[in-house]
Amino acid sequence: MFVPAYAIAASGFLPDALAIPAGMIISITGALYFADREMKTRENYFRGFPAVWNLVAFYLYVLSRRRPGLLLS
Numbered sequence: 001m002f003v004p005a006y007a008i009a010a011s012g013f014l015p016d017a018l019a020i021p022a023g024m025i026i027s028i029t030g031a032l033y034f035a036d037r038e039m040k041t042r043e044n045y046f047r048g049f050p051a052v053w054n055l056v057a058f059y060l061y062v063l064s065r066r067r068p069g070l071l072l073s
Helices: 002-010 016-035 050-066
Strands: none
Touching: 002 016, 002 050
């Protein structure tokens, strides 16, 4: 969860006013999710939300490369 949080906060994909809060939100929601024992499958795999942040970081990267200026910067 820290890798996508850092990638989104430090990459310049978002304006400075949104980058740090976005990184904090990703870290906090991921930490709360990982601390919840009910959020594991029977095989002890995590399911759901924290992995989605990796996709968000990936798509921000892809969109910023295809159309510079498309994002909020």
